[in-house]
Amino acid sequence: xxxxxxxxxxxxxxxxxxxxxxxxxxxxxxxxxxxxxxxxxxxxxxxxxxxxxxxxxxxxxxxxxxxxxxxxxxxxxxxxxxxxxxxxxxxxxxxxxxxxxxxxxxxxxxxxxxxxxxxxxxxxxxxxxxxxxxxxxxxxxxxxxxxxxxxxxxxxxxxxxxxxxxxxxxxxxxxxxxxxxxxxxxxxxxxxxxxxxxxxxxxxxxxxxxxxxxxxxxxxxxxxxxxxxxxxxxxxxxxxxxxxxxxxxxxxxxxxxxxxxxxxxxxxxxxxxxxxxxxxxxxxxxxxxxxxxxxxxxxxxxxxxxxxxxxxxxxxxxxxxxxxxxxxxxxxxxxxxxxxxxxxxxxxxxxxxxxxxxxxxxxxxxxxxxxxxxxxxxxxxxxxxxxxxxxxxxxxxxxxxxxxxxxxxxxxxxxxxxxxxxxxxxxxxxxxxxxxxxxxxx
Numbered sequence: 376x377x378x379x380x381x382x383x384x385x386x387x388x389x390x391x392x393x394x395x396x397x398x399x400x401x402x403x404x405x406x407x408x409x410x411x412x413x414x415x416x417x418x419x420x421x422x423x424x425x426x427x428x429x430x431x432x433x434x435x436x437x438x439x440x441x442x443x444x445x446x447x448x449x450x451x452x453x454x455x456x457x458x459x460x461x462x463x464x465x466x467x468x469x470x471x472x473x474x475x476x477x478x479x480x481x482x483x484x485x486x487x488x489x490x491x492x493x494x495x496x497x498x499x500x501x502x503x504x505x506x507x508x509x510x511x512x513x514x515x516x517x518x519x520x521x522x523x524x525x526x527x528x529x530x531x532x533x534x535x536x537x538x539x540x541x542x543x544x545x546x547x548x549x550x551x552x553x554x555x556x557x558x559x560x561x562x563x564x565x566x567x568x569x570x571x572x573x574x575x576x577x578x579x580x581x582x583x584x585x586x587x588x589x590x591x592x593x594x595x596x597x598x599x600x601x602x603x604x605x606x607x608x609x610x611x612x613x614x615x616x617x618x619x620x621x622x623x624x625x626x627x628x629x630x631x632x633x634x635x636x637x638x639x640x641x642x643x644x645x646x647x648x649x650x651x652x653x654x655x656x657x658x659x660x661x662x663x664x665x666x667x668x669x670x671x672x673x674x675x676x677x678x679x680x681x682x683x684x685x686x687x688x689x690x691x692x693x694x695x696x697x698x699x700x701x702x703x704x705x706x707x708x709x710x711x712x713x714x715x716x717x718x719x720x721x722x723x724x725x726x727x728x729x730x731x732x733x734x735x736x737x738x739x740x741x742x743x744x745x746x747x748x749x750x751x752x753x754x755x756x757x758x759x760x761x762x763x764x765x766x767x768x769x770x771x772x773x774x775x776x777x778x779x780x781x782x783x784x785x786x787x788x789x790x791x792x793x794x795x796x797x798x799x800x801x802x803x804x805x806x807x808x809x810x811x812x813x814x815x816x817x
Contacts, residue, residue, distance in 0.1 A: 378764065378781060380788050381431050386411045390421045391432040392764070395439045397739045397753040400731035402437055402768055410760040413485070413786035417756055433764055436780055439734070440754055441490075441761030443741035444716045446581060446628050446702025448509065449478060452801040453705070453712040454489025456653055459794035460713030461779045463761035464742070464751055466493040466702075468535050468560065468581070471508035476530060486787055488794065491761075493745050495560070496531040499523070499548050501539035503565075510537055516547035523551040532746070533557060536577070538564030538584070549575055558746060560628070561585070564601065568592060573619055579626035579744060581702070582634065583685055589616050606680035608687060617691045626698050626744045629689050631722040632715055633704035638678035640708060641670040650711040653798050658706055666708040689726040699723070700744050701737035717776050724773050731770040760786035 381387035388409040393402035407424055409417035417424075424430060441463025447453070449467045457465060467475050475494045482489040499522055500510040513519045523534060534552040536545055536559060545567055552559045553576065561577045563569060563585030570589040572580065580586070587604035588595040590612045594604055620627065636645060646668070651659065670678075692699060701723065703715035710718075720733040728736070742752025751761050762783040767775030782789045 378433060378436075379431065381429050383429055384786070384788070385413075387429045387431050388417075388421075388424050389433050389438060389762070389764075390424075390430050391434055392436045392438050393768075394418065394754055395437065395734075395738075395770070397440070397735070400735060401770060408438060408754060408760075408762070410783075410786045413760055415754060415756055415758050415760050418754060436764040436766060437768055437775075438754060439763045439765060439769065440738045440752055440758075441763060441782070441784070442716055442737045442776075443701070443745065443747075443752065444703050444705070444719075444737070445700050445741050445744060446630055446704050447712065448704070448706065449475065449492060450706070451478065451481075452655070452798070454482060454487065455794040455798040455801070456711065456713040457490045458488060458713075458782050458784060458789050459779075459791040459798060460717060461763040461765075461776065461782055461791075462490055462713050462716055463782070463784050464491040464493070464745070464747065466495070466533070466745055468495050468702075469498045469506070469509040469537075470494065470496065472496045472526070472529055472531075474508075485785065487784075488789070488797070490784070491747075491751070493532045493747070495533050495535040496526045496529065498535045498537035498562070499540055499544070500537040501541050501544060501565070503539045506537075513540070513544055513548070516543045519544040519548040520551040523548050523555065523557075527552075527555045527557060531557075534559050536561045538562050540566065542566045542571075545572075546575060549577060558744075560626075563588070568595065570616060570619060573623050573625050577625070579628060579700075581628045582630045582704075583627070583688065586616065586688060587684075602677055602681045605684040605688075608684055613688060613691060617688075617695050617697065620692065621695050621697050624698060626700055627692060628700050628702040629692075629723065629726075630702050630704045630719070631685070631689065631726065632719040633707050633710060634682060634685060635722060636707070636709045637666060638682045640666045641668045641675060643668075645709045648709070650714045651709070653711050653714075653795070653801075654706065662708045686726050689723075693723075693727040693732070698740060698744075699728075699736050700741045701733070717773075720773050720776065730773040733773055734769055 388407045390407040394406045407421040443464040447465045479492040482492045498510040560579040562581045568588035569585035591604045703719045705712040705715040723733045739752045764781040766778040769775040
């Protein structure tokens with residue numbers, strides 16, 4: 376399909392396609408989208424277009440808002456991959472502070488081959504096996520408060536509380552973040568559970584973490600691993616927890632894809648997937664070392680049972696109308712940036728979401744959770760022109776996201792094939808600096 380790009384890239388209107396209506400979760404024909412200096416300035420019937428605006432016919436393609444991945448660990452080489460897959464905004468949920476702040480500045484430069492970046496800086500963690508420098512260890516409530524102050528002063532967008540943070544430190548960091556007016560996200564594990572965190576006022580929970588522990592607090596107190604807590608879902612407790620999540624309007628970044636890839640790491644289909652040509656050899660080596668494929672039959676069954684129960688729990692969240700947002704956790708095991716969000720949306724559909732709901736989780740709702748509702752997430756006047764031109768209707772079949780024809784990032788046009796060609800050369804040249812956000816193995 377030939378699409379003629381505008382002669383004047385700063386002022387034009389897209390016409391001849393169908394425009395995603397986020398209010399009604401459907402495509403609408405008979406509308407033009409006018410872009411000026413990277414911003415949407417009008418959505419109207421084509422006959423109402425000003426006479427001096429160039430009309431660009433998109434030939435029946437669907438116009439969607441750019442996608443948002445709310446859970447990534449960014450690297451410079453990820454940028455073209457995200458754009459090629461229509462991901463125009465990401466949130467980095469754990470990275471060395473100065474590194475991610477510098478990347479946020481670079482990726483915000485007009486014309487950068489990268490998405491907009493929201494960041495948390497390093498995660499606040501407790502003592503134990505370190506994930507440095509993607510995390511920072513605090514041992515007392517005072518240290519937790521001082522670290523939140525430091526991150527806020529440095530300019531992070533949100534605050535992340537991580538798995539080994541004990542409860543006094545968790546509460547101290549949460550309360551100090553609230554004093555600063557900062558949104559908080561939590562990956563729970565060793566100490567508090569999801570019920571406790573929600574009642575304490577945390578804004579968002581990652582990975583369904585702490586949910587199994589909230590269903591079985593007595594078993595959690597005995598030290599039983601969270602993966603073994605999932606398979607036995609007590610109906611009354613599950614219904615009560617889902618009701619609390621909905622009542623408190625807690626955001627849930629389910630990140631089903633990362634659990635699926637870890638839980639089925641033994642599946643040979645992951646190892647020869649064509650997406651992997653975009654991943655550096657060093658990253659694939661790290662995956663193989665930290666998540667070896669020679670998994671025992673017992674552990675396979677344990678993961679299969681846990682994944683099935685987590686799918687049931689997610690389906691209950693979907694059915695109840697919980698606020699689910701889409702995050703992929705790339706580049707953890709076998710998750711290639713950009714493609715990983717497409718996979719996540721398909722997995723959410725497998726959990727009972729309609730395709731249109733999954734799109735909402737990666738556009739309008741994700742923008743709200745990231746504090747960007749005034750800038751992105753829908754196709755409306757005043758929003759940035761982060762737009763996708765797609766052959767098909769992802770609101771009916773989420774697989775249509777694989778047929779992106781053009782990506783507009785702040786009104787600048789990008790062709791996915793060119794971006795992927797560039798991305799394919801980067802794994803061989805990606806700088807492996809001393810500071811890593813995952814571990815010194817990668």
